[in-house]
Amino acid sequence: MRFRRVWSLFRVRNNEFFRDRAALGWNFLFPVLVVFGFAFAFSGPSQKMFKVDVVGQDSPGLARDFLALPSVSSIGVKSVDEGLPKLRRHQVDMVLDAESVPPRYWINDSSPKGALLEKLLAAKPADSGFQRQTVEGREIRYVDWLIAGLLGMNMMFGSLFGVGYVIVRYRKSGVLKRLKATPIKPIEFVLAQVLSRLWIVLFTAVLVYAGTNFFLKFQMHGSYLTLFLVAAIGALSLISLGLVVAARTASEEFAGGLLNMLSSPMMFLSGVWFSLEGAHPVVQAFAKIFPLTHLVDAARLVMTEGAGMAQVAPQLSILGVSAVVFLALGAWSFRWE
């Protein structure tokens, strides 16, 4: 293998992408529009003013008068540990534990709603005797949670179609036949395509993130290096999957169908738009076969919970192994014709 040949093809493929102005503009504009669209669509107040996680809904010590208030919506949870992370992220405003002795409640000191709820609780004499506890944590907006999913989805489309569709087009138009008549080896061609797409997908993702972050100031609790690594290995896995589709297919329609068959379920089942926590266990298990699920999962852990390399190691390993398997399969089955 000659790196010079890979480099020649890598540069040509990059040029092809960056010189197609219309497609280039759309590649950047589309994800930005989606991010801003969701940021504004979900920035309004929720219907009930206050959300309270309650442990022990059947306990005699429950603050029934307080929870019966029309502006309070209560959600039953199994343990305090389940409610506290949500409280830290401002997804709920209070956690109430009626099972403990004495009964306790938690509020988030940085949430004004928590202070108001505390007053409401104190105003119900029948519900007195609760002990005050506090947690700290900034609010997580839907867009803070969503950004990892949106960028992941955009990378998924760019990776699958950018390699899958382009190679099939090359094959159909005769570019591959011309290359076959040169000393280029299949592995050199495949490597150039994968590397070029990896560079393009990451470049786009970084630019879209930086551009939208400038206005929306996403919560980022982890390290950018870890996040970048998650993105890079995830993209490599998705690109290699696209390569498997394109390795022998000669029809653009067929390739398009296959790519849609892969991308559509990923778009809806990989946790891009909503968390799969409450979904049917079968759906949850099924979603695990998609690289995008692990990519979004890991990116979200890094961003919203500040997870380090060790905490996202399981996801990184799955993505890394799948990338190697897909890449090997794609390169092995690749044909010029």
Next chain:
Amino acid sequence: MATVLEARGLIKQFKNSRAVDGIDLVFPEGRCFGLLGPNGAGKTTTVEMLEGILAPTSGEVLYRGHPLDADFRKKSGIQFQNTALPDYLRVREALVLFRGFYDHGRSIEELLKACSLEDLVDRDIKKLSGGQRQRLLLALALVSDPDVVFLDEPTTGLDPQARRNFWDLVRKIKSEGKTVVLTTHYMEEAYILCDEIAILDRGRVIAQGSPDKLLREQFAGALVEIDVAAVSQELRLALPQPLFEREGRFEIPCASPAAIVRVLTEGGADLSSLRIRSQTLEDLFLVLTGQELRG
């Protein structure tokens, strides 16, 4: 003269048809060898097996006495009939890209000059005219300074001026001592460029030799042409065979035109459309295959 390329018993069987049905050819060094035939005769299939792009069903191709191997890619330059390049590529970039595939070869400047592309270096290849595009594809075929150059219908669709310019380039390549394998369905092109031709029909070689030799072998004399309308039914039966009808005219190859003219005169034909000319490869083709080359 050394043999550069040799085809032995080439057969290519596709699912429903036998495109090439047993072809043996020898390509001497430094010559331009033409493969002629009507559409579907098996020219492109044959040339792609010679290039090593297509594997024969049976038979073999030898380059300087050895079966084709990976090294042959460096020794051969190919201009396909239908070829595509990546989009948004400029002329110089295309040459740099292909030059990068080879360890040895010609310099970009040399190639630009050799193929008259100096004024087009920064042109988007999509914006090239037909002739300019073919010159670029030729330059790409020459980038490794190959021993053998394959040109598959390189002038199809070009206007006469562009075609003539292209012929000059091919002559230049020949003068450098390279072996050229050319497929074409333009008889004039084959006559002007080729030292030797093989005429293919239905996957077989039906005639082979230098253009002049083939013409001499097949045609002793001249060709008499006259409008079909000028010849009555009875007179037509009186004319000697073979007799071809092409584009509203009868064509009668013959050793002695005087005899034919006498028959026509005595038969009362209107001689205003009569013409006597020497035979061309086009006529030869008609005689050999019974069909027109571009039919």
